[in-house]
Amino acid sequence: MLEQKDIILKSRLEAFVKKDGDYWSFRGKAVREHAHAYFQYPAMMVPQMQSELIGIIKDISPGIKRILDPFVGSGTTMTEAMLQNLDFTGQDINPLSYLLCRVKSGPFFLPSIVKKAQKVVGKINRLRSKKIEVEFAGMNKWFQHNIAIELSHIKRAILEEDSKWARRFFWITLAETVRLTSNCRTSTYKLHIRPRQEVESRGISAKDIFNKILFRNIDRLSKIHDMLDERKLLNRGHYKGEINICIGDTSNTIKNAHTSDLLITSPPYGDNNTTVPYGQHSYLPLQWIPPCDIISNLDGTYLNTTHEIDRRSLGGSRKNAVSKSQYLNDKSYTFQKMMNLLENKPSDCQSRLAAFCVDLDASLELIINALKPDSYMIWILGNRRIANKTILVDEIVSDLLVHKGCIRITKLQRRIPNKRSASKNKTTSTMNSESILVLRKTV
Ligand SMILES: C[S@@+](CC[C@H](N)C(=O)[O-])C[C@H]1O[C@@H](n2cnc3c(N)ncnc32)[C@H](O)[C@@H]1O
Structure with missing residues (x-):
């Protein structure tokens, strides 16, 4: 059941859409400035959108202190959290993402x-x-x-x-x-x-x-320094709040249970080789950076092959994926429907979806556990195409979270302008729009 504050949140988010159906696309307003533009990372979120979402949630739940992004990527959410005086926990499997977030979080000397x-x-x-x-x-x-x-x-x-x-x-x-x-x-x-x-x-x-x-x-x-300084968020060149960034597999572990009170995240699309291969994109830059300058004691095995980081990512291992995913049929009607849709397609189609969803489901369990009771969750999710069929990843995530006791508040749609595909001369296997799915953890 939606509570009063959920109804307020839902109506505030949807009010924009009533005035302008394309509001959440941020067309013409999505610019990457200051720390958001140090490095071109794949599939970065729109900073202005993250900022607005954080602001609205802060209005409704003024007590929030720490945001979690367990697929932190280039740290768009992190920088926007800092600008709104919040603590932040971020995690990513990709060492380049970790390094970028460390740099973006300061010091600002x-x-x-x-x-x-x-x-x-x-x-x-x-x-x-x-x-x-x-x-x-x-x-x-x-x-x-x-x-x-x-x-x-x-x-x-x-x-x-x-x-x-x-x-x-x-x-x-x-x-x-x-x-x-x-x-x-x-x-x-x-x-x-x-x-x-x-x-x-x-x-x-x-x-x-x-x-x-x-x-x-x-x-x-210098620009991000001035913005933080004007808001009195710096102390001798250091951000005053607490930022924790880790390299880790979110389907396996997230440290610090029950410490964050808002989730804003965008997981990968789900097919590391054919959609957005974060690991491949990072492979050549990482060759030039000593692992110990990323984190001391980091071994360099993530560069074993061009596909190693993507192999470690969500959906990266397809071994026995279809049989492992059987339990999901009871948790997500949409998953079941999507698997049926791929039944007569080449056999790897079902295993690609199954591998991703099994890993995603394991992540959801840990993510919910990392949040305090009653926390809001904002999921920015791209649907994708497999064998020319549209796979409703957003509805699968929604089903799985609702099954785990979360309350769905709303789903907004946004268009993604100028989307870059994974490989040239191939029709892109992701869609040109994505969903902003909003839920609340209940217990
Ligand atoms: C859509 S991107 C996040 C982009 C981010 N929101 C931004 O603005 O830059 C998804 C991220 O999930 C990471 N990822 C994929 N599998 C993961 C896993 N098992 N554990 C943690 N991170 C993972 C990828 O490396 C990638 O950085």
Whole structure:
């Protein structure tokens, strides 16, 4: 049963739609500025939308203190939580996501980063060695020789910096430089090589690009610094609230049960190879970043293959998935219906959906447990296509959460403009719209 506050929340969210049916698409209003624009991560949320959703929930539940995003990605929700003076817990399977969130959460030491950046650029320009600092199987395929030498100079210069927080800021800048200078196309998230002729005629310099991104990112750091400072949310360059970020598999563990009082998250679409392969997108940048600068004691096995991070992600392992998923038929009518829809399709179609839903269901259990009783949950969910059939991931999630005792409040629809597909020349297997599903945990 909806309580009074749920009815208020529902009517506030739906009131926008009554005035403008396309309100939640944020068309023309979705811009990525300051810390949101350090690195181009796949499927990032719209900051303005997250901000508005947090604001509305804060109005209705003024006591909320900590937001949870267990699929934190580039940390869009985290930055918006910080701007609204909230504590935050984030988790992701991808080490690059972790690093990006660490950088975005501070420290915000402005004069110091400028001096350190000038020093690092000076060192890069003085280096002449031809030694390439990174070795992996696809090195020559993914990097032109001259680019690899320049990236090696950048890496060496960053390693000479003493402070880890500054090195991390530089690694994110290097990650974006790698994205723009490798031989991989930037028009897709998948590892997809540029044609040879194009590679040979590009005439780019990794050092110039690094330099440009570095000072652009410092400018962005300065903007987020000023925004936090104006709101009196900084203490000697550190965010005053508490931010916890972890690398972890959300279907397996979430630390700190019952500590968050609002969930805002967008899980992956569910097919790591053909939809949005976060791991593949991060594979080349991560080759250049020492694991111990991401987290001490992090082993480098996430780079075992180009598919390793995606294999560890939701739905990444399809072994016996269909039989493992049988129990879901009793929990979600939509799941049952979707599996039936795929019955006469190639056998991997059912196992792709089943593997994702089994992992997702395991995550839901842990996510609910990480929230305090009565917490609101906002799920931003993309439906997808398998074998040309639309798979209603949003309704599956809704069924599973309701089955676990949560109360559904509303579902809003939003369009996604300019969506980039996983691989070029292939029809995208995700949809051009997504749902904002709002529920409340009851106990
Ligand atoms: C849609 S993205 C999140 C994007 C984020 N909202 C943003 O604005 O950048 C989904 C994220 O889920 C992560 N992910 C996939 N499987 C996971 C798992 N088992 N545990 C934790 N994170 C996972 C992916 O690495 C990806 O970063």
